[in-house]
Amino acid sequence: MHWHLVERARGQVVVPFFFSRNIMKNLEDIRQAIVELLDQELSLRPEYFLVDLLVNQDQVVRVFIDSDQGISIDELAHINRSLSRAMRENHIFPDDDFSLEVSSPGIDTPLKLYRQYPKNIGRTVVVTLKDHQQQEGVLQEVHPDFIVLDVKKSKKAHHILKIPFADIQCTRVQIRF
Numbered sequence: 001m002h003w004h005l006v007e008r009a010r011g012q013v014v015v016p017f018f019f020s021r022n023i024m025k026n027l028e029d030i031r032q033a034i035v036e037l038l039d040q041e042l043s044l045r046p047e048y049f050l051v052d053l054l055v056n057q058d059q060v061v062r063v064f065i066d067s068d069q070g071i072s073i074d075e076l077a078h079i080n081r082s083l084s085r086a087m088r089e090n091h092i093f094p095d096d097d098f099s100l101e102v103s104s105p106g107i108d109t110p111l112k113l114y115r116q117y118p119k120n121i122g123r124t125v126v127v128t129l130k131d132h133q134q135q136e137g138v139l140q141e142v143h144p145d146f147i148v149l150d151v152k153k154s155k156k157a158h159h160i161l162k163i164p165f166a167d168i169q170c171t172r173v174q175i176r177f
Contacts, residue, residue, distance in 0.1 A: 030092055031055045037086040038063065041079060048075070051105050051112055059098040061087075064105045068119055071104050111171040117142040124174040125149070129167050136174070137161060147171075 035053055042048050048071060051064040065071060065079060080102040088096045111117060111125075117139065126136045127149065137149030140160070147168075149161045 027055050027057065033090065033092055034061060034063075034083070034087065037090065037092075038083055041082050041086070045075075048079070049113070049115055051116070059093050061098055061100045063100070063102045064109070065102060066104055066113075066116060068115070070119075076102050076104065107173055107175055111173070114142075114144070114165065117147060117171075120173055124176060126172050126174055127163055127168055128170040128172075129163070130169045131167075132169075135161060135163065 031053060034055065035050070038050055038053070042050065042065075047069070048065050048067045051066050052062075053064070054062040063079075063083065065076065080100060083102065084100050087093070087098065087100065092098070105112075105116075111120065121139050121142060123139055124136065125139050126134055127147070128134050135149060135151060137151035139147060140150050141148035145166075146162050146164045149163060151159045151161050153159050
């Protein structure tokens, strides 16, 4: 019996289910190994923190780093070089063949971590709740369990809204020009 590991269908690569589960497990192991290397690098710079790390089957690694005051391109480049070197030294990918992108999350990227909220105090945000309702207002306060929004009801009327983090599905900073 001859097995075709990868087939082409309508121009797309199709991986049989039992193989794709193994690939996904392997990608998660790779992701975890990179997180550990990154934790070592970031422990030297406590003002920076990992927001997200994505690894795909094409061995493209995307790392999103933030800080309490923002992060410079020079610092991102330094982290990229250090992480790339550590990934090669630890042979994270076969033949050390991978693409690494280190950046800060864009302003249009939803806030994912509690630590991202305080630096956005004073900005207008849209909070999508788990029940899919949305609230737009100015982020006034951030507490360990909740945020406080100043929601404008009319030109003169404002409403202060306390939203528990447990109720938040997504928060996006609104860009105002």
